[in-house]
Amino acid sequence: MIGQIIQAVLLGGYYALTAAGLTFMLQVMRVINLAHGSLSIAFAYAVYTLAFRYHINPFLGLLMVLPVAAAVGWALQRLLLERAARGGELLPILSTFGLAIVLDNVMFQIFGANAKGLAQFLGDLSFAAYELPGKLYVGKLPVWILAAAVCVLGGLHLMLTRTGLGRRIRATAMDPVTAGLVGVDARQSAAIAAAIAMMMVAMSGVALGFRTVFDAYAGGPQLLFAFEATIIGGARSLWGVFVGAMVLAFAQTGAAMLHPQAFLLGGHVMFLVVLFARLALGQGSLGTRLRQVVRGA
Amino acid sequence: MTATLKAIGIGKRFGALAVLEGIDFDLSSSAAIGIVGPNGAGKSTLMAVLSGALVPSAGRIEMDGRDITELGAAERSGLGVMRTHQIPKPFLGLTVLENVLVGATHAGAAQGEAAYALALGALDTAGMRRLANRPAESLGLLDRKRLELARALATRPKILLLDEIGGGLTDAEAEELVQMIKGLRAEGIGIVWIEHIVHLLMQVVERLICVDAGRIIADGSPAAVMAHPDVVRAYMGGV
Secondary structure, rough: OOHHHHHHHHHHHHHHHHHHHHHHHHHHOOOOOOHHHHHHHHHHHHHHHHHHHHHHOOOHHHHHHHHHHHHHHHHHHHHHHHHOOOOOHHHHHHHHHHHHHHHHHHHHHOOOOOOOOOHHHHHHHHHEEEOOOEEEEEEEEHHHHHHHHHHHHHHHHHHHHHOOHHHHHHHHHHOHHHHHOOOOOOOHHHHHHHHHHHHEEEEEEHHHHHHHHHOOOOOOHHHHHHHHHHOOOOOOOOOHHHHHHHHHHHHHHHHHOOOHHHHHHHHHHHHHHHHHHHHHHHOOHHHHHHHHHHHHO | OOOHHHHHHHHHHOOOOEEEEEEEEEEOOOOOOEEEEOOOOHHHHHHHHHHHOOOOOOOEEOOOOOOOOOOOOOHHHHHHHEEEOOOOOOOOOHHHHHHHHHHHHOOOOHHHHHHHHHHHHHHHHOOHHHOOOOHHHHHHHHHHHHHHHHHHHOOOEEEEEEOOHHHHHHHHHHHHHHHHHHHHHHHOEEEEEEEHHHHHHHHOOOEEEEEEOOEEEEEEEEHHHHHHHHHHHHHOOOO
């Protein structure tokens, strides 16, 4: 039982890392990035290629991929999302949907149908474990992923609340026009936020590769988990994401204890319960409530 | 140094509808102009054109001799042209101090300690220091207006465009506001104030422009403009 709880907490750490990038883009750019999962898989493949072809340690590989991810985020915002946004609120979301389909199939073309993993490049670390009192063994990698999630969310929270860049990003997220009025380059703020979000996406992709294996179409489920964690957490704050990720992981793990195949179902049921509870208890028209659920505002 | 904002033959059309036509005036940073006019006269459009939210369809806007007609609001605020909104638009999720700091560090071009000093100075001027750590969403209307003013001041404006800042206030609150704006004038900030509440305007400005149907129909001392037959006609209907 304690073992299950620990496993759920560690799984929640991974979900928190995955959901962080999605929530950040949702909050700042008001875009649900449907290419979130596919992009994270693409970065995982990049680290895989560095390790497989050039024998670069995946941690070092991640460090090399992070600046690329930032550049991808910048370009994504400037070249795709910003332009699509001129056509209305729905277009950026549809654009990311299209991007996901293109990415998935390009990756399938390049890397084929065989599942790949990053754990093989880590040597002993992939199965090394900490021993807790009571003969409990906890995998080192999942613990590190949880620690990374806490550091990333905490660091981002500090950046948003304590620095000028953070104030600027929050101001742009709330009201880009007024932010422009007081001298903030709103386009640039959004591009910076996209770059930060994409670095988190790269980290979550690599974390997935450490935990398990992935193939070209593994992005869909990652997007789904990230979205469920975001919505359960309230889409408002980064700590909400953390809570949402934990709730999702506990629901999945708990359901799996009842029946081994109920793992995914447990998460979906929890998501739907929270979603409909929010819709039922919210204030205002159905549209207003839905906006509150998705945007937290 | 005095800064000069100049509007030369400003026109703005939305399709076939001409909202502004042939608006000319100039303002130095040591002056205060009031703009009055009936509803729909084009006052708010004029404000949007001056602040850079809208690009005029005709004419030119100059700041210190430099053509700024094509510049957006962000660049204009960096040059010292700043506006406040009729309905205050604070960044609701930020605290009062954070709201003002955003202005100080961007259009105000201040950093570190200097930015905090600038922001706190602006809060003092607007009488908002005691609320510095309150979230902006918890403020009432008067305090939101004060915050709007403080955030504008933190950008170190040379010309401040005030859009109906007196609306919805009690007499005592309005009086406080008038004193505050007089203080800004004394510091050498040029004021363009659009207001329905003419007696508030009269206490601050030395020049009044009356706009009707997109044109300037009177321009001069407040008393002369209010007595002008065209102005009386615009407000009272045909005489």
